[in-house]
Amino acid sequence: MADGYRSVFAPGLFDGRLMIVTGGGSGIGRCIAHELASLGAHVAITGRRIERLETVRTEIEDVGGAVSCHAFDIRDEAAVVAAIAEIIAAHGPIFGLVNNAGGQYPSPAEELSVKGWDAVIRNNLTGGFIVSREAYKQSMAEHGGSIVNIIADIWGGMPTMAHSGAARAGMLNLTETTACEWARSGVRVNAVAPGWVASSGFDTYDDAMKAELRRLRDEIPLGRYGNESEVSAAVTFLLTPGAAFISGSCIRVDGAVPNHRHTWTNVPTDRSIAFDGFPLATLPECLR
Ligand SMILES: CCCCCCC/C=C/C(=O)SCCNC(=O)CCNC(=O)[C@H](O)C(C)(C)COP(=O)(O)OP(=O)(O)OC[C@H]1O[C@@H](n2cnc3c(N)ncnc32)[C@H](O)[C@@H]1OP(=O)(O)O
Numbered sequence: 001m002a003d004g005y006r007s008v009f010a011p012g013l014f015d016g017r018l019m020i021v022t023g024g025g026s027g028i029g030r031c032i033a034h035e036l037a038s039l040g041a042h043v044a045i046t047g048r049r050i051e052r053l054e055t056v057r058t059e060i061e062d063v064g065g066a067v068s069c070h071a072f073d074i075r076d077e078a079a080v081v082a083a084i085a086e087i088i089a090a091h092g093p094i095f096g097l098v099n100n101a102g103g104q105y106p107s108p109a110e111e112l113s114v115k116g117w118d119a120v121i122r123n124n125l126t127g128g129f130i131v132s133r134e135a136y137k138q139s140m141a142e143h144g145g146s147i148v149n150i151i152a153d154i155w156g157g158m159p160t161m162a163h164s165g166a167a168r169a170g171m172l173n174l175t176e177t178t179a180c181e182w183a184r185s186g187v188r189v190n191a192v193a194p195g196w197v198a199s200s201g202f203d204t205y206d207d208a209m210k211a212e213l214r215r216l217r218d219e220i221p222l223g224r225y226g227n228e229s230e231v232s233a234a235v236t237f238l239l240t241p242g243a244a245f246i247s248g249s250c251i252r253v254d255g256a257v258p259n260h261r262h263t264w265t266n267v268p269t270d271r272s273i274a275f276d277g278f279p280l281a282t283l284p285e286c287l288r
């Protein structure tokens with residue numbers, strides 16, 4: 001495909017296969033849509049804003065890819081049921097589903113209203129559940145398929161992200177549980193957990209959050225943000241036959257962030273207050 005996406009996977013790998021990418025109108029989802037289309041899939045991209053979807057449709061069609069746009073909110077059960085039926089009727093059985101749509105806003109836990117908590121839980125857990133359930137019931141239960149859920153770096157606490165962390169931890173268990181339940185139908189379910197990925201998602205943050213993101217970049221062991229293609233490659237691999245025995249797993253695409261302990265830096269200057277009943281004086285000299 002001239003001037004199209006440069007995937008590391010074999011051309012024609014997904015010829016004629018229908019793949020749904022939620023949140024395909026921007027960022028990581030747009031990139032995944034481009035990669036899957038470059039490999040021959042018909043990609044159904046979804047999101048709330050039709051204009052963004054149409055822009056991506058034009059981009060993909062311009063390089064010879066097959067794509068369709070479907071605007072709905074993943075939290076609206078009736079809309080999801082209808083949209084999945086419409087996609088199947090128009091483009092055939094669903095071979096792959098990428099639950100990528102999601103997002104949140106930063107807030108200290110004690111300032112979260114229940115309404116705000118619910119909005120983020122529904123956006124990052126309930127929505128993915130509804131889309132998965134419908135893709136399974138309406139199509140994959142008959143012939144198998146592969147589902148990839150985009151979550152986040154949930155290994156450890158992330159201040160201001162209590163709602164999103166809880167939702168995505170739930171999504172990881174949903175991944176593991178549906179992988180077990182739906183294996184009988186030949187359906188594999190996996191997750192991809194991006195760390196800090198420079199995407200259009202960053203544009204949604206205010207200046208304070210952007211400054212924080214620059215500071216966080218210095219704490220990534222690989223020394224940089226990830227990019228959208230690096231997330232897309234992991235997702236695409238999980239959709240390929242090469243991943244036929246992988247289900248209920250999660251690939252972390254994060255430059256080793258969860259493995260990073262502040263062992264050599266950020267040591268408090270006064271360590272003597274660590275534990276009253278066990279004065280540092282009793283420790284070996286080398287540990288003081
Ligand atoms: C450890 C896990 C997390 C790690 C994350 C790591 C990095 C992740 C990066 C990315 O995700 S990049 C993608 C970024 N994109 C987005 O985040 C999308 C933008 N956000 C949204 O679309 C919305 O915030 C939402 C989460 C979808 C909520 O929208 P919804 O339409 O459902 O709710 P609203 O009716 O607007 O609001 C309901 C309720 O929620 C509270 N609230 C919503 N937004 C904010 C905000 N910006 N600040 C404070 N509070 C907010 C609020 O209580 C709202 O009620 P009302 O006050 O309006 O009555």
Ligand SMILES: NC(=O)C1=CN([C@@H]2O[C@H](COP(=O)(O)OP(=O)(O)OC[C@H]3O[C@@H](n4cnc5c(N)ncnc54)[C@H](OP(=O)(O)O)[C@@H]3O)[C@@H](O)[C@H]2O)C=CC1
Nearest residue numbers: 023026027028047048049073074101102103152197199201
């Ligand atoms: N970038 C990063 O560093 C990280 C991103 N992630 C996650 O990866 C995914 C993609 O993020 P990214 O591309 O960076 O960010 P974007 O904000 O660009 O992408 C989110 C997409 O999801 C769609 N979306 C959001 N809520 C809904 C909804 N309720 N119904 C339907 N569509 C919805 C949006 O479209 P529209 O608004 O038109 O509906 C948008 O296209 C998200 O789930 C994000 O939280 C996780 C960890 C890190």
